[in-house]
Amino acid sequence: MEFKSTEHQHIRYNPLKDEWVLVSPHRCLRPWSGQTEAAPEDQPPDPNNPLRAGALRSSGKRNPNYTSTYVFPNDFPALLEDVPEPPEPEHPLFQSAPAKGTCRVMCFHPDSTMTIPLMKVEEIQEVIEEWINQLNELGQRYTWVQIFENKGAIMGCSNPHPHCQIWASSFLPNEPRIKDRCQSEYYAKYGNSLLVDYLKQELKFKERIVLKNSEWVAIVPYWAVWPYETMLLPLNGAPQRLTDLSPAQKKGLAEIMKQLNTKYDNLFECSFPYSMGWHGAPTGPGTTPGDSPHWLLHALYLPPLLRSATIKKFMVGFEMLAQTQRDLTPEQAAKRLRDCDHLIHYKNRQ
């Protein structure tokens, strides 16, 4: 029998993380009788929502009547700036190390019912500008500035108001540390950036491309783990950090973010839950623009839904203890997303 990637199980290598994913496309036939999620619903605006313009937060501070984006310190930060440091480890198996940092919340829009696909391109551009401001400021002091959005109750997001978080840390966290190592090893071996080389191939193959404009492309990575995972990659100039983006790249990014999220929402006709975030070259004292040619800036969208607005992929058991596993292939996911409308959001249909 001839091998068909849409029918026959195989494993795929993720060169950014030096790990493999098990692809079992025949498993799409499996019926589901397990836990279903509450459908992501339109919640009526909560008058006590601490993220809205003018709200009194639990810290006793009041938000201004902001009209665009608004950033404030997380009232329950996982990382504090100024804490005593743990002692030097005495045993190689019991090592702890200092961790300093800061956590901020960034509202995207004053309207609690807004989401990225429903916002205007100009409004999304303001989000991008503020991400860059934050990275500019926090990147001076911190090695890593993680910008991320948890969207939807299923992703542990406790507030539907459109917002993201920014956690800056004095240490390089695991995921970017591994990505830094893998990209740096590839660069040493081939003299090119891993993701620049990868992108070149994907533009030839085309089968995993979801969307493309003159500045950006949205791809389901060859090694995607989540059913409809995508990666946003810049097409021009190989920016290493968000702070490297040109005006055209910022505009193109706002456009592709709106379109990709319109597709996502149209896929299962729901406000599509996910965690998304940015990965670029590390920051901190001593780093300078252009110093990390092994890096290519990219965004990741990691959405859990598998079959419908209420059925998600569980990363449990085999996945936690052995290896991640996916049912539909990345190429099948890309095709399904390509087939979704990117211009008219299901809520705005006539």
Place this chain on the structure above:
Amino acid sequence: MEFKSTEHQHIRYNPLKDEWVLVSPHRCLRPWSGQTEAAPEDQPPDPNNPLRAGALRSSGKRNPNYTSTYVFPNDFPALLEDVPEPPEPEHPLFQSAPAKGTCRVMCFHPDSTMTIPLMKVEEIQEVIEEWINQLNELGQRYTWVQIFENKGAIMGCSNPHPHCQIWASSFLPNEPRIKDRCQSEYYAKYGNSLLVDYLKQELKFKERIVLKNSEWVAIVPYWAVWPYETMLLPLNGAPQRLTDLSPAQKKGLAEIMKQLNTKYDNLFECSFPYSMGWHGAPTGPGTTPGDSPHWLLHALYLPPLLRSATIKKFMVGFEMLAQTQRDLTPEQAAKRLRDCDHLIHYKNRQ
């Protein structure tokens, strides 16, 4: 100010996986207004439950009227034995590789309302014996045999009947591959098994020990990620695989499993959800008992609940993109579990 691990954030190193976890104990004060889970409830036995003795499964096969454990092939396996192989990769960034394997389901007990903490020690011993049989058989052909239990709807478990799964694969999955490397590097450097050395220290420190009998100890690892994560470690003879266990070790294991799970259920007075599984030296053709002195067999319990039967820890956003983060310290978790009764299950209280 003096550093206190119960108050001040820090990162801890996991030498088994070469990664770090962020510990932010001050964050326990955070209020929670996000998604809550349905409390794990006692479901009435489903007459169509395909796992019960005598049931007709969707494959058209009928279960025998089994009275103890019962193993059958998973009707929707992620791994099949006989599939065509993908072609050799042509590009280093687009690598796929063959994956063969088999997936089985193992019922622990004919009674659908049973769970490990409610089963008799002798019945749990039969589960352990069957695990060993399975490993003995599948370990001949397969490099890795992952025994794991997904328990509770929150863990994607579609059937409350007490059961686990066994996925055997022709490849060494990511998690055991990394653990194999880390233990082997430690062994090369120090001449001892990493986990044997670790255990020695933990027995001295005592603060992360939850339970101990003459053969086994249950510990919240120094680098635990999940709020009430534990590890079961054998005290004697450094077994490398489940197949190495002595009769006394099997009996002691059944006892400590019953007691640990009784504590878990008593913690939030619910049937405690988790994924659990076994990690030991790889198997497959050419492996022999005692050939992997860098390995120490251990079980992992990975439970998601954080504050109550309905509030779990979400591993999203920062965790997915940067690094896992925990609120209460492993020592605090161990103390809370120590304080729970291990003999009388809350359902059997007078």
